[in-house]
Amino acid sequence: xxxxxxxxxxxxxxxxxxxxxxxxxxxxxxxxxxxxxxxxxxxxxxxxxxxxxxxxxxxxxxxxxxxxxxxxxxxxxxxxxxxxxxxxxxxxxxxxxxxxxxxxxxxxxxxxxxxxxxxxxxxxxxxxxxxxxxxxxxxxxxxxxxxxxxxxxxxxxxxxxxxxxxxxxxxxxxxxxxxxxxxxxxxxxxxxxxxxxxxxxxxxxxxxxxxxxxxxxxxxxxxxxxxxxxxxxxxxxxxxxxxxxxxxxxxxxxxxxxxxxxxxxxxxxxxxxxxxxxxxxxxxxxxxxxxxxxxxxxxxxxxxxxxxxxxxxxxxxxxxxxxxxxxxxxxxxxxxxxxxxxxxxxxxxxxxxxxxxxxxxxxxxxxxxxxxxxxxxxxxxxxxxxxxxxxxxxxxxxxxxxxxxxxxxxxxxxxxxx
Amino acid sequence: xxxxxxxxxxxxxxxxxxxxxxxxxxxxxxxxxxxxxxxxxxxxxxxxxxxxxxxxxxxxxxxxxxxxxxxxxxxxxxxxxxxxxxxxxxxxxxxxxxxxxxxxxxxxxxxxxxxxxx
Numbered sequence: 001x002x003x004x005x006x007x008x009x010x011x012x013x014x015x016x017x018x019x020x021x022x023x024x025x026x027x028x029x030x031x032x033x034x035x036x037x038x039x040x041x042x043x044x045x046x047x048x049x050x051x052x053x054x055x056x057x058x059x060x061x062x063x064x065x066x067x068x069x070x071x072x073x074x075x076x077x078x079x080x081x082x083x084x085x086x087x088x089x090x091x092x093x094x095x096x097x098x099x100x101x102x103x104x105x106x107x108x109x110x111x112x113x114x115x116x117x118x119x120x121x122x123x124x125x126x127x128x129x130x131x132x133x134x135x136x137x138x139x140x141x142x143x144x145x146x147x148x149x150x151x152x153x154x155x156x157x158x159x160x161x162x163x164x165x166x167x168x169x170x171x172x173x174x175x176x177x178x179x180x181x182x183x184x185x186x187x188x189x190x191x192x193x194x195x196x197x198x199x200x201x202x203x204x205x206x207x208x209x210x211x212x213x214x215x216x217x218x219x220x221x222x223x224x225x226x227x228x229x230x231x232x233x234x235x236x237x238x239x240x241x242x243x244x245x246x247x248x249x250x251x252x253x254x255x256x257x258x259x260x261x262x263x264x265x266x267x268x269x270x271x272x273x274x275x276x277x278x279x280x281x282x283x284x285x286x287x288x289x290x291x292x293x294x295x296x297x298x299x300x301x302x303x304x305x306x307x308x309x310x311x312x313x314x315x316x317x318x319x320x321x322x323x324x325x326x327x328x329x330x331x332x333x334x335x336x337x338x339x340x341x342x343x344x345x346x347x348x349x350x351x352x353x354x355x356x357x358x359x360x361x362x363x364x365x366x367x368x369x370x371x372x373x374x375x376x377x378x379x380x381x382x383x384x385x386x387x388x389x390x391x392x393x394x395x396x397x398x399x400x401x402x403x404x405x406x407x408x409x410x411x412x413x414x415x416x417x418x
Numbered sequence: 419x420x421x422x423x424x425x426x427x428x429x430x431x432x433x434x435x436x437x438x439x440x441x442x443x444x445x446x447x448x449x450x451x452x453x454x455x456x457x458x459x460x461x462x463x464x465x466x467x468x469x470x471x472x473x474x475x476x477x478x479x480x481x482x483x484x485x486x487x488x489x490x491x492x493x494x495x496x497x498x499x500x501x502x503x504x505x506x507x508x509x510x511x512x513x514x515x516x517x518x519x520x521x522x523x524x525x526x527x528x529x530x531x532x533x534x535x536x
Binding site for chain 2: 083085120121122123125126127128129130171174175176178179182183261262263264267268
């Protein structure tokens with residue numbers, strides 16, 4: 001009973017990592033997992049690097065589970081309680097470990113943030129939101145080590161130094177960027193990292209270091225990845241009923257929230273309603289992929305897991321569906337297509353701007369979704385590919401452009417005045 | 419007290435003022451009292467309804483979240499909904515109120531545990 005209480009307080013995240021590691025050995029044997037895992041560790045990992053393509057499904061799941069376990073142990077050692085941001089952070093880390101994050105390219109970023117905390121005489125744990133989302137820029141480490149073509153005795157120290165420097169500036173910078181979009185971009189750290197990534201891209205380009213924007217994606221694990229996404233969604237649904245026989249009790253309240261940063265659904269509406277929402281967001285994401293007949297691969301799986309994670313930190317069907325519909329509508333009305341993986345994942349990551357729909361209604365949400373997906377491909381070229389949260393970068397611009405206009409119109413309407 | 423703490427305290431004052439005015443309390447007195455261990459915010463209100471005070475208490479009497487100290491606090495003072503008080507709740511340790519004949523005194527306490535304890 002004590003163990004169940006312990007796991008419930010951690011939103012069953014340790015079980016998820018065990019499910020993933022078990023599935024790794026279901027799909028592959030140890031020798032191919034290890035071979036694939038080494039390929040993953042040596043990949044430059046810039047956008048878009050599908051680890052399922054690079055290392056195989058078993059090795060990718062092993063990578064996801066090990067990165068998750070490392071972060072769970074870190075949170076445990078810091079005596080961190082589970083909250084909406086922490087849950088979202090862990091599932092986002094899990095998601096992006098399908099395409100770009102691994103255990104060693106994350107560490108220099110953490111070290112940089114730790115160093116920043118020390119120099120500011122602040123507790124490292126107080127930067128936990130930034131820490132958990134910081135590894136979105138971990139490809140900078142891998143790129144320096146394996147993507148520049150420099151000898152390892154130069155590239156390894158350069159990669160570690162670049163990662164630490166990035167981690168060092170990230171906390172102060174991400175706290176500042178939140179004001180740019182007024183908290184209406186849920187991937188705020190992604191926005192901050194996009195700007196830092198842009199800086200790295202121009203520095204490297206000025207030294208004639210060619211930037212490599214990733215490679216092909218896997219097309220062989222569609223069924224398995226879809227099954228994993230459904231298994232995890234169903235797991236969270238069952239756990240919601242396990243925690244409370246009626247998880248719907250506080251769900252209408254959760255649906256009424258705008259979801260604007262910093263919305264901690266676990267704290268505000270409890271574990272059961274949050275777990276239920278996580279499961280529903282998972283089902284919505286998988287349904288979108290299946291209905292539009294899109295290919296499930298590492299990056300798309302990352303999108304599904306991130307949407308589920310943010311089911312405890314700002315996203316719910318009422319604010320997410322309008323922006324997803326807006327993104328799809330923009331593709332339908334323009335020359336954009338869903339042929340590239342970047343556009344497919346944007347259909348999921350567009351939910352970064354969900355709080356706009358939550359606050360200003362579905363119509364403005366649809367416009368936000370349209371703006372977001374139109375900006376996304378340009379944002380990737382702009383930031384150079386080191387920021388895995390490219391959609392966070394694009395969402396920052398979409399929100400910052402839209403919010404002042406909507407607020408001005410709202411102020412003009414007399415019935416809305418205070 | 420370091421500069422970051424001063425920034426947070428002044429943002430809290432702005433958020434409180436904004437919240438009170440949004441709820442129709444245009445006349446109020448807001449005092450701060452500082453000791454090395456705590457900062458108290460004392461708000462004197464006239465004609466404060468019990469439901470309003472309960473709502474405020476519900477939003478503010480939550481567990482302090484240290485991670486908001488470094489992340490979401492920049493949004494303080496920029497609430498856009500009457501009920502949007504979540505960030506402030508993460509920065510305040512406790513909220514209480516006492517009602518007198520014609521006035522209500524609301525007391526908010528923020529313990530100074532921002533600095534590294536080491």
